Amino acid sequence: MAVDSKTAKKIIAKRVAMELENGQLVNLGIGLPTMVANYIPENIEVTLQSENGMVGMGPTPEEGKEDKNITNAGGQYVTINKNGMFFDTALSFSLIRGGHVDVTVLGALEVDQEGNLSNWIIPGKLVPGMGGAMDLVTGAKKVIVAMQHTAKGDLKIKKKCELPLTAKGQVDMVVTELGVMVVTEKGLVLKEIHKDTTVEEVIQLTDAELIIDENLKVMDI
Amino acid sequence: MMSKVVDYSAVKPLLKDGMSLMIGGFLGCGTPEGLISLIIEMDLKDLTIICNDTSFVDKGIGRLVANGNVKKVITSHIGTNPESGRRMNEGTLEVELSPQGTLIERIRAAGSGLGGVLTPTGVGTMVEDGKQKIQLNGKDYLIEMPLKADLALVFASTVDSFGNAYYKGTTRNFNPIIALAGDKVVVEAEELVEVGKIDPEVVMTPGVLVDYIVKGED
Numbered sequence: 001m002a003v004d005s006k007t008a009k010k011i012i013a014k015r016v017a018m019e020l021e022n023g024q025l026v027n028l029g030i031g032l033p034t035m036v037a038n039y040i041p042e043n044i045e046v047t048l049q050s051e052n053g054m055v056g057m058g059p060t061p062e063e064g065k066e067d068k069n070i071t072n073a074g075g076q077y078v079t080i081n082k083n084g085m086f087f088d089t090a091l092s093f094s095l096i097r098g099g100h101v102d103v104t105v106l107g108a109l110e111v112d113q114e115g116n117l118s119n120w121i122i123p124g125k126l127v128p129g130m131g132g133a134m135d136l137v138t139g140a141k142k143v144i145v146a147m148q149h150t151a152k153g154d155l156k157i158k159k160k161c162e163l164p165l166t167a168k169g170q171v172d173m174v175v176t177e178l179g180v181m182v183v184t185e186k187g188l189v190l191k192e193i194h195k196d197t198t199v200e201e202v203i204q205l206t207d208a209e210l211i212i213d214e215n216l217k218v219m220d221i
Numbered sequence: 222m223m224s225k226v227v228d229y230s231a232v233k234p235l236l237k238d239g240m241s242l243m244i245g246g247f248l249g250c251g252t253p254e255g256l257i258s259l260i261i262e263m264d265l266k267d268l269t270i271i272c273n274d275t276s277f278v279d280k281g282i283g284r285l286v287a288n289g290n291v292k293k294v295i296t297s298h299i300g301t302n303p304e305s306g307r308r309m310n311e312g313t314l315e316v317e318l319s320p321q322g323t324l325i326e327r328i329r330a331a332g333s334g335l336g337g338v339l340t341p342t343g344v345g346t347m348v349e350d351g352k353q354k355i356q357l358n359g360k361d362y363l364i365e366m367p368l369k370a371d372l373a374l375v376f377a378s379t380v381d382s383f384g385n386a387y388y389k390g391t392t393r394n395f396n397p398i399i400a401l402a403g404d405k406v407v408v409e410a411e412e413l414v415e416v417g418k419i420d421p422e423v424v425m426t427p428g429v430l431v432d433y434i435v436k437g438e439d
Contacts, residue, residue, distance in 0.1 A: 053247070053391045054390075069251075069378065069389040075301065080390075086393060088394060088395070089322075092322075129296065129297055129316075130318060131320075132320070132322060133320075134320040134342045135322035139341075165345060167345065167346065
């Protein structure tokens with residue numbers, strides 16, 4: 001299945017959005033995870049948290065209506081909904097570490113079949129830092145990794161992460177343009193695949209040992 | 222009572238080479254830019270900066286990194302400022318990374334008289350290196366040590382002349398917490414008002430913590 005990056009991201013964002021449930025507090029990471037907000041089904045209401053200090057984050061403001069005092073964790077201008085509030089970083093991470101955030105969606109450099117995640121450092125090459133990622137992955141009730149299945153041909157879904165970890169065994173679900181995988185005690189289970197791919201192709205593009213779910217479905221997006 | 226409101230020039234004697242500073246802001250939102258400019262003007266050297274992130278090259282704390290004022294940063298993220306990465310690789314900037322939630326709790330612990338923080342964040346990762354790990358009720362925690370600084374540089378949206386401070390929107394971030402953990406605290410006010418003009422119900426930082434107030438540039 002050959003799709004461009006833009007299409008792949010759209011597929012991923014759309015599928016992740018279907019995981020969200022009414023009333024949940026959700027943190028969306030920078031980049032692709034942020035796109036999830038655009039695809040939340042109409043009958044589902046969630047509250048978005050931004051770790052720099054708000055719940056009830058609203059959409060990007062119209063041009064000319066930006067408020068310099070209201071930004072998201074990526075430093076971009078956003079708005080706040082009527083039911084929202086602002087707070088300091090200590091309360092923000094009490095919400096995060098305290099298990100009050102229901103779902104966190106974030107990207108990965110690598111993820112493995114034991115639910116380990118690497119997304120904050122490539123030693124000697126790229127050292128952005130972990131920001132809030134370690135706390136989010138440790139504290140959120142459900143951790144969804146949203147990323148393209150491979151990076152320029154390199155396999156990102158591994159038997160074992162090689163890069164330094166962000167957290168150990170915290171990932172619950174991996175959503176890519178090719179399918180949906182769930183971390184279980186038995187290993188990484190392929191639950192859904194995109195209609196334009198095959199199980200063989202997914203296996204070929206995955207380093208981890210995939211357990212094919214007996215009720216394997218086509219992604220409903 | 223002596224007024225805490227002073228000119229930027231009166232803050233100069235507080236700022237010294239080699240000192241440790243906590244500075245508020247999240248990617249530049251809620252950073253006291255006037256005090257940053259003062260440090261650049263004084264061309265201070267070898268500062269240790271404790272902050273959420275090193276912002277962008279031309280904004281907030283990022284400007285101090287780019288100007289070479291900083292020897293060490295204790296922070297959670299440097300990825301938006303290429304100068305931080307370049308100087309780190311070159312060996313002229315020491316970078317100590319701390320997870321964001323851990324960093325703020327370490328600062329809060331110092332300012333709240335606590336001996337440290339027990340957090341599950343970082344267990345099983347590089348963050349464990351050199352730290353004590355303990356198990357309580359079957360769960361692993363890292364012991365993270367408190368963080369203090371010689372001086373805290375706070376930004377606030379509205380400040381009265383006693384130092385009571387109010388923060389708009391997401392400018393709050395690290396600001397009220399670092400106000401607890403600096404030996405001295407300087408607040409840069411976006412808007413300066415008389416005592417009594419901020420409803421005590423909405424004051425976010427008690428003025429008793431504040432030593433000096435400067436009026437920021439418009």
